[in-house]
Amino acid sequence: MAVSGKTITGQTGRIYVWEIPVRLTHWINVLAIVVLSFTGYYIGNPYVSASPREWFGAYFMGTIRFVHFTAAYIFIGSIALRTYWGFIGGNQWASWRALIPFITPEGRGKLKHALQYYTFLRREPPVILGHNALAGFTYALIVLLYFLQIFTGGALYGTVEPGSFWWTLTHWVFNIVSLQHLRLIHHLIMWFLIAFALQHVYSAFLVDVEEANGLLSSIFSGWKFIIPDKHRKDKAE
Amino acid sequence: MCKTPLDHTLGEILTRKGISRRSFMKFCGAMTAALALPAHYTERVAAAVSAAKKPVLVWLEFQDCAGNTESLLRASSPTAAEIILDVLSVDYHETIMAAAGHQAEAALKQATAEKGSYLVVVEGSIPTKDGGIYCTIGGRTALDIAQEICGNALATITCGTCSAYCGLPAAAPNPTGAVGVTDAVPGITVINLPGCPMNVVNLTATIVHYLTFGELPPTDQFGRPFFAYGSKIHNDCERRPHFDAGQFVEEWGDGGHRAGWCLYKMGCKGPATYHNCALVRWNEETSWPIHAGHGCVGCSEPNFWDTMTPIYRRLPKVPGFGIEATADKIGLGVAATVGGAFALHGVASAVRAKVQPLQKSQIIVDEEDAS
Numbered sequence: 001m002a003v004s005g006k007t008i009t010g011q012t013g014r015i016y017v018w019e020i021p022v023r024l025t026h027w028i029n030v031l032a033i034v035v036l037s038f039t040g041y042y043i044g045n046p047y048v049s050a051s052p053r054e055w056f057g058a059y060f061m062g063t064i065r066f067v068h069f070t071a072a073y074i075f076i077g078s079i080a081l082r083t084y085w086g087f088i089g090g091n092q093w094a095s096w097r098a099l100i101p102f103i104t105p106e107g108r109g110k111l112k113h114a115l116q117y118y119t120f121l122r123r124e125p126p127v128i129l130g131h132n133a134l135a136g137f138t139y140a141l142i143v144l145l146y147f148l149q150i151f152t153g154g155a156l157y158g159t160v161e162p163g164s165f166w167w168t169l170t171h172w173v174f175n176i177v178s179l180q181h182l183r184l185i186h187h188l189i190m191w192f193l194i195a196f197a198l199q200h201v202y203s204a205f206l207v208d209v210e211e212a213n214g215l216l217s218s219i220f221s222g223w224k225f226i227i228p229d230k231h232r233k234d235k236a237e
Numbered sequence: 238m239c240k241t242p243l244d245h246t247l248g249e250i251l252t253r254k255g256i257s258r259r260s261f262m263k264f265c266g267a268m269t270a271a272l273a274l275p276a277h278y279t280e281r282v283a284a285a286v287s288a289a290k291k292p293v294l295v296w297l298e299f300q301d302c303a304g305n306t307e308s309l310l311r312a313s314s315p316t317a318a319e320i321i322l323d324v325l326s327v328d329y330h331e332t333i334m335a336a337a338g339h340q341a342e343a344a345l346k347q348a349t350a351e352k353g354s355y356l357v358v359v360e361g362s363i364p365t366k367d368g369g370i371y372c373t374i375g376g377r378t379a380l381d382i383a384q385e386i387c388g389n390a391l392a393t394i395t396c397g398t399c400s401a402y403c404g405l406p407a408a409a410p411n412p413t414g415a416v417g418v419t420d421a422v423p424g425i426t427v428i429n430l431p432g433c434p435m436n437v438v439n440l441t442a443t444i445v446h447y448l449t450f451g452e453l454p455p456t457d458q459f460g461r462p463f464f465a466y467g468s469k470i471h472n473d474c475e476r477r478p479h480f481d482a483g484q485f486v487e488e489w490g491d492g493g494h495r496a497g498w499c500l501y502k503m504g505c506k507g508p509a510t511y512h513n514c515a516l517v518r519w520n521e522e523t524s525w526p527i528h529a530g531h532g533c534v535g536c537s538e539p540n541f542w543d544t545m546t547p548i549y550r551r552l553p554k555v556p557g558f559g560i561e562a563t564a565d566k567i568g569l570g571v572a573a574t575v576g577g578a579f580a581l582h583g584v585a586s587a588v589r590a591k592v593q594p595l596q597k598s599q600i601i602v603d604e605e606d607a608s
């Protein structure tokens with residue numbers, strides 16, 4: 001089902017880049033993070049109070065926490081699937097290698113190009129089929145935050161019941177950091193992810209306009225456009 | 238041969254003291270419950286406690302406020318004070334013993350003469366800075382005393398957060414270099430009963446567990462017995478239904494406060510603290526902090542003075558920022574800055590697109606995989 005880049009000839013105008021698991025986990029992550037942020041913020045700071053006379057009021061915080069934990073498990077499942085796809089199942093654009101472009105000289109060059117473009121030092125955007133090098137590197141940090149968030153969340157969840165699965169997995173961390181500070185870290189990571197989301201949507205919009213390769217729609221359809229004429233010209237050079 | 242007090246079993250001593258079988262069984266029932274054992278263990282506890290010999294127990298005080306001693310003296314549950322003070326032979330306790338000076342020190346020497354034959358209760362932290370001179374008793378440093386007495390003891394029970402995790406004296410910047418017993422005398426058998434002060438029910442139950450099973454109760458990673466510190470205050474709190482319903486005290490003395498709603502937003506650390514306060518309570522089981530309308534301060538957690546503060550805030554302050562900067566304000570600032578930065582970037586990009594339109598020929602496909 002994966003269309004390898006090799007099958008694309010210079011004549012083809014579009015290419016199947018994002019496979020179904022990539023797009024599926026992307027949108028599950030979006031939904032999960034939105035739900036987790038709202039419910040998580042409420043758990044940390046219950047800014048509205050529900051009247052017990054409302055049908056949901058008698059167990060409002062309990063319900064919010066239930067939604068938070070359920071969304072967390074869905075998020076974990078999504079991250080697990082995406083991790084599998086990045087290492088084993090996916091095509092070259094889904095690979096974990098995109099997250100660490102700086103390990104090859106070529107990747108460092110692309111990283112520099114992208115940086116120069118974003119800082120107005122270079123006019124033309126990096127045209128690339130997968131993630132651009134700077135985006136890939138940013139996702140590496142985001143993935144790190146995801147794992148940290150899952151771990152801290154699991155640790156907080158585990159404290160409710162010593163001996164439980166999450167407690168067994170994580171209780172050693174409290175020898176290093178206090179429960180309250182772990183809570184603080186969990187809280188701050190949410191804000192970093194929100195800041196990332198703003199940047200992410202903006203950059204996607206910008207690159208979509210400048211590269212004109214259908215980047216925004218590619219995360220729905222999976223297809224990106226390439227410019228075959230230009231491509232042939234490059235090959236000739 | 239005449240029997241010395243140490244030869245009598247606890248049962249004999251209790252009978253002689255006129256403690257009825259009924260109140261003794263009530264005590265054993267309470268201890269069985271405190272240890273979270275099934276009810277039928279009451280008989281086993283009773284048999285073990287009555288048959289046990291008086292264990293020798295010495296009580297050391299270092300950098301402390303004697304709050305745990307107060308807690309002990311205030312004990313009222315079924316003859317617990319009797320059991321501890323009269324029946325368990327407390328051979329040395331600076332605050333409550335009649336002897337003083339050289340006589341007291343001689344009593345300590347006598348009680349601890351035989352290695353591995355006695356239990357030690359430690360109250361207060363142990364200073365280590367400048368050779369430990371910040372706490373000396375009879376000319377010896379606390380560190381020196383602890384290493385000798387605790388090092389030779391059958392087991393050490395730390396009462397209160399100071400002796401368990403160095404407590405208030407170790408609050409930043411820890412001027413006396415205070416440490417708990419585990420750090421002062423590494424490698425010995427210690428059971429921690431933190432709390433400010435510890436609840437005497439837990440001390441009694443720990444000793445009863447030892448008498449019944451011949452071993453100390455199982456503990457968590459911080460050396461606290463699971464029976465008393467295996468569940469968070471938040472789990473057993475009487476105000477928990479208000480938490481689950483989302484009903485919170487917003488300020489001191491408001492309607493919610495008077496109605497006994499949850500103190501979560503007032504900085505209650507119940508969700509971060511393991512202790513059985515809500516179950517065993519204090520002062521003849523009449524009350525405990527949250528029942529009295531004040532949030533938990535997390536006193537039974539390691540380094541609580543540094544990690545649980547600000548006491549009236551939900552989250553700790555973010556290191557490096559002022560006290561008024563909460564995590565949410567900083568987070569919102571980060572998000573707003575990023576949003577603002579990219580909004581500006583967007584405007585600049587739009588201007589660039591007008592001033593310097595992108596030529597198709599400028600696009601360079603540098604993705605090799607497309608070939």
